[in-house]
Amino acid sequence: MRVGIIGAGISGLVVAHQLQKAGIQHDLYEQADFPGGNIKSVRIKNYVLEMGPNSLLLTPEIEKLIRELKLEPEVVEANPVSGTRYIFRDGRYRRLPDSPLKLMADTYFHFKTKYRLLQERFLPPKPVNPHETISQFFERRFGREVLDYAVSPFVMGIFAGDPDQLLINKTFPKLVKYEQVYGSVQKGLLKDPPKRRKTISFKNGLQTLPLALGSKLLGLQTGYPVEMVTKSHGKYIISTTSPDYVPREYDVLVMAIPAHKATPLLEYTFPGLAAALRNVNYPPVAVVHTVYKKASVGFSLKGFGALHPKKENLFSAGVIWNSSIFPNRCPDDEVLFTTFVGGTPFAENTRRPRMEILKGVHEELKRNYQISAERPVYQHFYLWHQAIPQYDLYIEDAQQFAKTLETDNVFIAANWCSGVSIQHCVKRGLKVAKKIQELASAQTA
Numbered sequence: 092m093r094v095g096i097i098g099a100g101i102s103g104l105v106v107a108h109q110l111q112k113a114g115i116q117h118d119l120y121e122q123a124d125f126p127g128g129n130i131k132s133v134r135i136k137n138y139v140l141e142m143g144p145n146s147l148l149l150t151p152e153i154e155k156l157i158r159e160l161k162l163e164p165e166v167v168e169a170n171p172v173s174g175t176r177y178i179f180r181d182g183r184y185r186r187l188p189d190s191p192l193k194l195m196a197d198t199y200f201h202f203k204t205k206y207r208l209l210q211e212r213f214l215p216p217k218p219v220n221p222h223e224t225i226s227q228f229f230e231r232r233f234g235r236e237v238l239d240y241a242v243s244p245f246v247m248g249i250f251a252g253d254p255d256q257l258l259i260n261k262t263f264p265k266l267v268k269y270e271q272v273y274g275s276v277q278k279g280l281l282k283d284p285p286k287r288r289k290t291i292s293f294k295n296g297l298q299t300l301p302l303a304l305g306s307k308l309l310g311l312q313t314g315y316p317v318e319m320v321t322k323s324h325g326k327y328i329i330s331t332t333s334p335d336y337v338p339r340e341y342d343v344l345v346m347a348i349p350a351h352k353a354t355p356l357l358e359y360t361f362p363g364l365a366a367a368l369r370n371v372n373y374p375p376v377a378v379v380h381t382v383y384k385k386a387s388v389g390f391s392l393k394g395f396g397a398l399h400p401k402k403e404n405l406f407s408a409g410v411i412w413n414s415s416i417f418p419n420r421c422p423d424d425e426v427l428f429t430t431f432v433g434g435t436p437f438a439e440n441t442r443r444p445r446m447e448i449l450k451g452v453h454e455e456l457k458r459n460y461q462i463s464a465e466r467p468v469y470q471h472f473y474l475w476h477q478a479i480p481q482y483d484l485y486i487e488d489a490q491q492f493a494k495t496l497e498t499d500n501v502f503i504a505a506n507w508c509s510g511v512s513i514q515h516c517v518k519r520g521l522k523v524a525k526k527i528q529e530l531a532s533a534q535t536a
């Protein structure tokens with residue numbers, strides 16, 4: 092059996108890594124000159140800059156990968172202060188209470204909302220509505236203030252999305268389970284609390300992980316953009332645009348690329364899936380790194396960062412305080428901010444000229460963090476034209492269609508399939524590799 096994998100982001104890399112361990116022949120095609128996809132770390136001057144994800148949650152699966160790759164000495168754990176998050180509210184940053192007791196004692200939420208929170212456990216559950224949005228779910232169970240000033244900013248931070256459009260059972264299925272199984276979200280949290288995971292990165296940034304995976308893979312072919320997949324006599328033929336490439340046949344195909352990249356490749360062989368994939372939404376996100384001298388910043392940066400609710404009408408969606416989270420992101424006498432502009436609710440702002448975005452970010456940071464410097468020490472700009480797939484009504488068709496193709500030996504390991512976070516992509520990659528191993532065993536039996 093031979094497997095063709097398209098895309099060497101974390102999803103495709105994990106599939107290939109597992110297949111190599113199992114001795115299953117495969118080729119992994121990557122259009123870029125290096126693996127990683129969204130996970131892109133750059134060292135410029137004395138700065139470690141992340142263009143995509145800034146950190147990941149250490150699940151047992153990722154811990155195992157790190158051990159296998161002998162990356163333990165490279166791991167950096169997040170500073171404990173990064174458990175604290177700030178939300179912009181009424182013109183200033185407010186610390187979000189991090190425990191139920193603190194929340195009740197704090198003035199962050201109005202009295203009426205606190206009363207509503209206490210009532211949630213007595214609110215009868217409603218039958219599952221697969222099309223219920225995050226907004227509808229939270230407004231129904233906790234009220235508008237919780238939605239606007241706690242949930243929406245986090246939804247923006249994780250999915251770059253709009254809670255009015257994202258579906259609750261696709262984004263936070265555990266909350267739906269809590270309501271259905273235990274009768275309320277709070278009862279569910281008590282009886283089946285989410286596991287606490289460490290937040291980590293690597294000394295040279297998150298791309299250390301995909302680079303290490305890639306360096307061990309014998310079948311990785313970088314600089315090979317796949318342009319077409321065809322099927323003939325039960326075999327898949329992958330064609331690339333590289334002049335030196337001779338098309339190869341595969342028994343199994345793994346698609347590990349974004350939906351919008353998969354559409355043109357599959358149009359000929361799987362027109363139904365290609366059509367469904369065309370509808371998957373990916374909002375743009377601009378990532379702006381800004382450095383200041385520490386002495387010029389008046390605000391105490393003890394936390395992970397700050398989120399900006401849409402209602403507050405700020406220019407950016409949120410800011411990560413990198414130099415407070417991980418060591419050596421910048422020199423000791425400087426601070427490094429990563430500002431995210433865009434996502435579905437703020438998409439308009441990414442369409443402005445680049446210089447205007449840089450200026451907008453600096454002015455907002457200057458105002459909100461009491462920065463005395465007229466100019467940053469350094470600024471860097473990166474634009475994701477299509478950043479993160481939106482788990483809204485439109486993705487459902489693509490996911491359903493993708494499942495039916497498994498009987499044709501086509502598997503999806505990509506962030507539009509079963510979760511956008513790195514840990515979800517790793518989990519999905521492992522699952523797909525396991526299915527292929529079972530297929531291989533069945534064929535040899």
Ligand SMILES: Cc1cc2nc3c(=O)[nH]c(=O)nc-3n(C[C@H](O)[C@H](O)[C@H](O)COP(=O)(O)OP(=O)(O)OC[C@H]3O[C@@H](n4cnc5c(N)ncnc54)[C@H](O)[C@@H]3O)c2cc1C
Pocket residue numbers: 097098099100101102103120121122123126127128129130142143144145146147148315316317318347348349352356376378475478479504505506507510511512513514516
């Ligand atoms: C700005 C941003 C911030 C994020 N922050 C976090 C975070 O803090 N924590 C977290 O857990 N997750 C975060 N995520 C999400 C997470 O990084 C991604 O969901 C995940 O890395 C996607 O991995 P993937 O392998 O599925 O896809 P991708 O990373 O998109 O990889 C797909 C690969 O396929 C290649 N490819 C595409 N087309 C072709 C073709 N035709 N031929 C060959 N190769 C092709 C691409 O070059 C790419 O390398 C963030 C994402 C973004 C964009």
